[in-house]
Amino acid sequence: MASRALDIYQSLSEDDKRAFFGALAKDFAADPDQIDEAYRIYKSDRSNKHLAVLFRVCEPLRQELLRRLNLAQGATYELVKMRQDFLTLMKGHKDFESINADFVHLFASWFNRxxxxxxxxxxxxxxxxxxxxxxxxxxxxxxxxxxxxxxxxxxxxxxxxxxxxxxxxxxxxxxxxxxxxxxxxxxxxxxxxxxxxxxxxxxxxxxxxxxxxxxxxxxxxxxxxxxxxxxxxxxxxxxxxxxxxxxxxxxxxxxxxxxxxxxxx
Structure with missing residues (x-):
């Protein structure tokens, strides 16, 4: 499925790629309600268990999506090229900045020294x-x-x-x-x-x-x-x-x- 998704992405036009990143920004963001609830619990009981839950709900769903896409053969380089597209398309889209932060976060781990x-x-x-x-x-x-x-x-x-x-x-x-x-x-x-x-x-x-x-x-x-x-x-x-x-x-x-x-x- 990851391979198929990456193949479809490569076939998209520039406008469709922009729409794809728009969906990542909107539909694959972290859930504010879950964050508020997890923080409320952690604030009343500052245990490591509740801190772990807070960390988990604060992570945008698109990070997990990118990790799953990376399961495909040759996917790491495809995702590097995807970010190259993204850096061009993000100009003028402030709501895309969070996606860029997710790419940087994941790549910093995947391309660790x-x-x-x-x-x-x-x-x-x-x-x-x-x-x-x-x-x-x-x-x-x-x-x-x-x-x-x-x-x-x-x-x-x-x-x-x-x-x-x-x-x-x-x-x-x-x-x-x-x-x-x-x-x-x-x-x-x-x-x-x-x-x-x-x-x-x-x-x-x-x-x-x-x-x-x-x-x-x-x-x-x-x-x-x-x-x-x-x-x-x-x-x-x-x-x-x-x-x-x-x-x-x-x-x-x-x-x-x-x-x-x-x-x-």
């Missing part, structure tokens, strides 16, 4: 994943396969991503790292396709995180970046004990020229 798998992405990674890396790169656009291969070069580059067992080869987030001798002060040499700061990874003393990209719009608001960077630092330390500096290079094109011009004024 304990379920995420860290994988190194290199030139031996399946092409289906590499194609997605090119498509999802949101910081420094990858200019085709040659550019991608340069960014994955074993000599002075590393790339790592988080994956989730329930959604297969769809990356959740990935980070690109440049291995350098000394702390770099600009991004251009790192992005150049013909410059190498070191001839072997063991010669590097610094790792510069120069691009991190969230891949799934439907997981917006679910934090992965902090965990990813911290674990990648540990992976790099284990592989390359000579690394001493871990830094980021945040892209702000033309910022320096703007700042100099503004400061002079």
């Amino acid at each position: 304990g379920f995420l798998v860290l994988k190194r992405i290199d030139w031996t990674t399946p092409a289906s994943i590499l194609e997605k890396i090119i498509r999802y790169e949101a910081v420094h656009k990858i200019q085709g396969w040659d550019d991608l291969r340069r960014r994955l070069d074993d000599r002075d580059r590393r790339c790592f991503g988080f994956f989730h067992p329930s959604i297969g080869d769809e990356p959740l987030i990935f980070v690109e790292v440049a291995l350098t001798k000394g702390i770099p002060d600009k991004i251009q040499p790192i992005l150049a396709d013909d410059q190498y700061d070191i001839d072997a990874p063991e010669l590097a003393d610094s790792a510069a995180f120069f691009g991190i990209s969230n891949c799934q719009v439907g997981l917006r608001g679910i934090s992965f970046g902090n965990f990813l960077i911290k674990q990648v630092v540990q992976e790099l330390k284990q592989e390359l004990p000579n690394l001493k500096n871990f830094v980021t290079l945040s892209p702000l094109p033309t910022f320096r020229s703007w700042l100099e011009k503004t400061y002079q004024q």
Whole structure:
């Protein structure tokens, strides 16, 4: 039944999807009368038993609906894509904000750090994943396969991503790292396709995180970046004990020229 429901959802028009979310907001909300009654009982007897009942009736029915939909094969990724639709359709609908909170609440549990798998992405990674890396790169656009291969070069580059067992080869987030001798002060040499700061990874003393990209719009608001960077630092330390500096290079094109011009004024 869950599979059938998700198939039907995918066939809906944009207006019908909006109506579906409208039904979730109205018909699958928590019952105010049950909440009032449970609170009245809990207020007179603040036991854990009555607190549990209060928690239960405060949970909107749509959370249970989403959990049941998630029982279908491949449903987790379908629900991520459903939220991607929802984020577009919720604009201008204040009554949809509670649905968004439910999605975030459930996804925060389903995509808990304990379920995420860290994988190194290199030139031996399946092409289906590499194609997605090119498509999802949101910081420094990858200019085709040659550019991608340069960014994955074993000599002075590393790339790592988080994956989730329930959604297969769809990356959740990935980070690109440049291995350098000394702390770099600009991004251009790192992005150049013909410059190498070191001839072997063991010669590097610094790792510069120069691009991190969230891949799934439907997981917006679910934090992965902090965990990813911290674990990648540990992976790099284990592989390359000579690394001493871990830094980021945040892209702000033309910022320096703007700042100099503004400061002079």
